[in-house]
Amino acid sequence: MPGANNAFVEFSGVQKTYDGETLVVKNLNLDISRGEFLTMLGPSGSGKTTTLMMLAGFEAPTHGSILLAGRAIDNMPPHKRDIGMVFQNYALFPHMTVEENLAFPLKVRKLGRGEIQARINRALDMVRLGSHGERRPGQLSGGQQQRVALARALVFDPKIVLMDEPLGALDKQLREHMQLEIKHIHQKLGVTVVYVTHDQSEALTMSDRIAVFSEGVVQQLARPTELYEQPQNAFVAQFIGENNQLHGKIVAINGRTCQVEISGAGIVHALTVNVELAGRTTMLSLRPERVKLNPAPGTLPNVFSARVAEVIYLGDHVRARLSVCGQNDFVIKLPNSEERTPIETGMAITIGWKTEDCRALHVP
Numbered sequence: 001m002p003g004a005n006n007a008f009v010e011f012s013g014v015q016k017t018y019d020g021e022t023l024v025v026k027n028l029n030l031d032i033s034r035g036e037f038l039t040m041l042g043p044s045g046s047g048k049t050t051t052l053m054m055l056a057g058f059e060a061p062t063h064g065s066i067l068l069a070g071r072a073i074d075n076m077p078p079h080k081r082d083i084g085m086v087f088q089n090y091a092l093f094p095h096m097t098v099e100e101n102l103a104f105p106l107k108v109r110k111l112g113r114g115e116i117q118a119r120i121n122r123a124l125d126m127v128r129l130g131s132h133g134e135r136r137p138g139q140l141s142g143g144q145q146q147r148v149a150l151a152r153a154l155v156f157d158p159k160i161v162l163m164d165e166p167l168g169a170l171d172k173q174l175r176e177h178m179q180l181e182i183k184h185i186h187q188k189l190g191v192t193v194v195y196v197t198h199d200q201s202e203a204l205t206m207s208d209r210i211a212v213f214s215e216g217v218v219q220q221l222a223r224p225t226e227l228y229e230q231p232q233n234a235f236v237a238q239f240i241g242e243n244n245q246l247h248g249k250i251v252a253i254n255g256r257t258c259q260v261e262i263s264g265a266g267i268v269h270a271l272t273v274n275v276e277l278a279g280r281t282t283m284l285s286l287r288p289e290r291v292k293l294n295p296a297p298g299t300l301p302n303v304f305s306a307r308v309a310e311v312i313y314l315g316d317h318v319r320a321r322l323s324v325c326g327q328n329d330f331v332i333k334l335p336n337s338e339e340r341t342p343i344e345t346g347m348a349i350t351i352g353w354k355t356e357d358c359r360a361l362h363v364p
Contacts, residue, residue, distance in 0.1 A: 007031035007067075008057065009160065014064035016050055022048050026216040028064070032194065037186050039195045039203040042213030043239070049164060051213075052196045056162050057081050079108075084153030084161040085141050088168045090145045092137040098124070098148050099133040106154045108281060123151040126185060143174045150182065160192040167202065200240050204228065213234050228287075232274060234361045237285035244330050246284040246292075250275055250289055250360065258360050260284060265325035269301045270358040282360045288319070288333040290357040293341055293349060300352035306330070308347045311346075318343070324351065 009032035016025040025047040032038050040048035045329050053059040055066060059077035065072055073081055085091075092101050099120050106116045127147035137145050148164060153161050163182075165177045183206045197203055203210045204224040211237075212219045212227065220227060220236045222306060231237035238245070248262040258272045260282055273284050295303060306324035314328045315336065320343055322330045332351065334340050343349060 006070075006175050008034035008036075008069060010065075010067040010195070011051070012067070014051075014054065014066060016047075016054060016059065016062045017062050023062075024216050025054075025061075028216075028218065030211060030218060030221070032192065035190045035192055037193045037195065037206060037208045039207040040205040040213055040295045041196060041197060041200065041210050041239075044111040045196055046213035047216040048196050048211075048213045052162055052164055052194060053195060055160075056083055056085060066166065068184070070101075071205050076296045084156070084158035086149050086153045086163040086166045088165040090149040090169075092145060092148060092152070097134050097136055097312045098140075101137070102155050102299060105152065111158060113117075113262065119155050123155040126154070126188075127151045127181075142170050143178060146170065146178060147181075150185070154185075154189070154191065158191070160194065163193065163195045165197055167196075167197075172267045174254060175202070176205075182206065202285070204240075212239060214239075220246060224358075230273075231285060231359065231361070234283045234285070234363060235282075237359070237361060242288050242331060242333075244284075244286040244288060246325055246327070247363075248282060248284065248288070250278050250280050250282050252278055257355055258282075260360060262325050265304065268325075268358060270360040271356050273359045275360045276362070281363050283363050285359040286353060286357060286362055288331040290353055291332040292352050293332065293343070295350065301355050302358065303350060303352040306349050306351050308343050308345055308349060311345055322349075322351070335355040 011028045011030040014025060015023055015030040017023050028051060042048045050059060054300055056077060060271060061074060065074055068081065102120045102123055103116050106119060124133055129147055129149055132140065132144065165243055167178050171213050172179060179202055191229060195206065209221060209222045209223055210227050214235050220232045227236065231240060234279055237243050246262055246268065247267065248260040250258055251261050252259040253272055256272055258275060260268045260270055262268055270284050292300060304324050306322040308320055309323050309328060310321040312319045317336050318334045319333050322332060324330045
């Protein structure tokens, strides 16, 4: 029975096609809890923005149903859904002052003048723009305009706030600052947020849970730590953070672990994630920061000789590209500390890693 699981937002068997043939969203079943910050993450064309637009009411599902607070909203117009929206281009009225922009959704709801002013003051204080109420958007910086857009989305106490790539127009430093600002506002207010982005670090920084989209399908839905540390398939492993890939053939499966033969390199001991049978091909996923440099003999099950192809200094860490296991694009990351062993281009080294840090994933 729809809504029986008490999800605040529920997508049930939702599909979307624009041409009657190609499904942009395929059989989506997704529950979002009240007060949750859920991010829809994926590359361009993955279906994440279409899903957000269906929740907002700007697009209609071709099949399936969307419930908000236990009520079907498929045939409900956007302005009756009690949803706040924040867009990448801010969508502020340029001829209105900041206060007038914030007052607009309140006047539409026919609130009294005193209540409108109280809410405007509260919203501007929340985004630290209390002294900017009389300015117009063109007199504000990009970050300030984004704060106004956020305040306008929150000023009428919506049931849910939807954000579509809201920080995409900002420079890197300001974008990172606004990520934390939005996260702190969410924590303070407890409002439900559904956020769309293609930026992996943004999603990891801000979210309670992340739904990774690809080709209209949620590939994995999990908390940020689980998504990064325990990717369930090759796409998620490749899309979330930097990742080394080793392709090989499974020669033995022993419960939670397996042995994989890498052509020209030998056997790698890995964690069995979703591989099937011995004899099948697999992709091994290994994070660069989990690779150890020159491990002591006998301390790690996977040890290989390598040659340093490139060294890049990045301040807090050093990134090295290696030739190893028949590959020339194997990457390791070393913290920049006094204990770090210096490495140079052309140097012969030994690397190793734990079985549990190397994940054997299904290759479709």
